[in-house]
Amino acid sequence: MTLENEHCNVVATLRKAGLSRTTQRMAVLKVMIQADGPLSVGEILKRTDLEQRINKVTVYRILSSFKENSIIRELPTDHGMSLYEMACLHNPVHPHFYCKTCRTMSCLPPLRLSQALDWFAGPSTFRIDDVHVHVNGVCRQCQERS
Amino acid sequence: MTLENEHCNVVATLRKAGLSRTTQRMAVLKVMIQADGPLSVGEILKRTDLEQRINKVTVYRILSSFKENSIIRELPTDHGMSLYEMACLHNPVHPHFYCKTCRTMSCLPPLRLSQALDWFAGPSTFRIDDVHVHVNGVCRQCQERS
DNA sequence: CATTAAATGCAACTTGATTGCAAATATTTT
DNA sequence: AAAATATTTGCAATCAAGTTGCATTTAATG
Ligand SMILES: [Mn+2]
Ligand SMILES: [Mn+2]
Ligand SMILES: [Zn+2]
Ligand SMILES: [Zn+2]
Numbered sequence: 001m002t003l004e005n006e007h008c009n010v011v012a013t014l015r016k017a018g019l020s021r022t023t024q025r026m027a028v029l030k031v032m033i034q035a036d037g038p039l040s041v042g043e044i045l046k047r048t049d050l051e052q053r054i055n056k057v058t059v060y061r062i063l064s065s066f067k068e069n070s071i072i073r074e075l076p077t078d079h080g081m082s083l084y085e086m087a088c089l090h091n092p093v094h095p096h097f098y099c100k101t102c103r104t105m106s107c108l109p110p111l112r113l114s115q116a117l118d119w120f121a122g123p124s125t126f127r128i129d130d131v132h133v134h135v136n137g138v139c140r141q142c143q144e145r146s
Numbered sequence: 147m148t149l150e151n152e153h154c155n156v157v158a159t160l161r162k163a164g165l166s167r168t169t170q171r172m173a174v175l176k177v178m179i180q181a182d183g184p185l186s187v188g189e190i191l192k193r194t195d196l197e198q199r200i201n202k203v204t205v206y207r208i209l210s211s212f213k214e215n216s217i218i219r220e221l222p223t224d225h226g227m228s229l230y231e232m233a234c235l236h237n238p239v240h241p242h243f244y245c246k247t248c249r250t251m252s253c254l255p256p257l258r259l260s261q262a263l264d265w266f267a268g269p270s271t272f273r274i275d276d277v278h279v280h281v282n283g284v285c286r287q288c289q290e291r292s
Numbered sequence: 293c294a295t296t297a298a299a300t301g302c303a304a305c306t307t308g309a310t311t312g313c314a315a316a317t318a319t320t321t322t
Numbered sequence: 323a324a325a326a327t328a329t330t331t332g333c334a335a336t337c338a339a340g341t342t343g344c345a346t347t348t349a350a351t352g
Pocket of ligand 4: 247
């Protein structure tokens with residue numbers, strides 16, 4: 001499953017989000033748009049460095065601002081590390097398969113859970129060890145406290 | 147939702163898993179059984195230390211062996227930290243709610259996803275920001291490579 | 293071009309988790 | 323019960339992802 005968002009425009013995306021057009025942000029966004037799957041910060045650094053060296057901290061801050069503006073999605077893994085993918089119209093929310101061994105994340109078809117299980121039962125070659133359903137938010141107490 | 151596994155016996159659980167009965171393992175397991183929700187390593191340490199001080203590394207290794215023997219479940223959070231809960235018969239797999247603010251994890255009813263959404267739509271006071279469906283396992287290549 | 297606000301780079305730091313190895317403890321054998 | 327063996331533990335060092343403070347640079351604005 002490719003992201004199929006080659007059409008997303010770097011400049012337009014930044015402008016729509018009201019983010020200034022720095023070379024670093026352009027480079028990171030370009031890499032994200034061209035990616036064929038979720039990328040780690042390390043991988044993003046490796047790819048941006050082909051054209052210009054960017055500081056690790058800067059990448060973290062850029063990803064953080066992209067996330068706040070819903071340009072990208074953060075996909076936390078079970079190894080204390082997150083991967084990132086575009087959150088554009090061409091790439092709706094979908095489940096992911098994470099290989100514990102090579103620490104690679106694969107996008108799964110955007111099906112409902114029942115359909116997804118059928119999909120796995122089919123010609124899928126993944127060996128599933130566990131499935132986490134993780135609901136994130138803010139609890140009652142913390143809501144009242146602010 | 148309490149774990150309701152007060153009945154699980156420390157000695158019996160260890161014996162069934164073929165794990166030797168060290169004071170440290172007994173202490174950790176006792177704390178896990180008495181817990182009323184998922185615990186972090188820090189919280190486990192705090193509770194075991196009330197009776198005997200255990201090294202942090204030892205707790206990690208104990209939790210790791212408990213997990214391998216399906217005595218407990220690991221619940222990774224989106225903050226690079228895992229929480230742990232009993233995996234006994236009285237505590238079947240279920241979704242969890244994680245508060246980003248106080249970093250507390252709450253157990254949710256073990257319903258199917260569609261029912262769970264109804265549950266949230268009801269008198270629930272959680273503010274949901276995002277839901278991660280996380281499928282873990284080993285991919286095709288990694289399976290063949292071993 | 294000058295001004296100002298925002299973004300970046302660097303170094304140091306934080307935190308959860310892991311590793312190597314010697315010492316202690318549990319289990320097995322005699 | 324004592325000795326032999328295997329397992330487990332504790333400590334210190336280390337790792338890796340991610341964060342923070344602050345000086346410097348860059349982008350937007352007029
Ligand atoms: Mn994806
Ligand atoms: Mn639970
Ligand atoms: Zn793999
Ligand atoms: Zn909270």
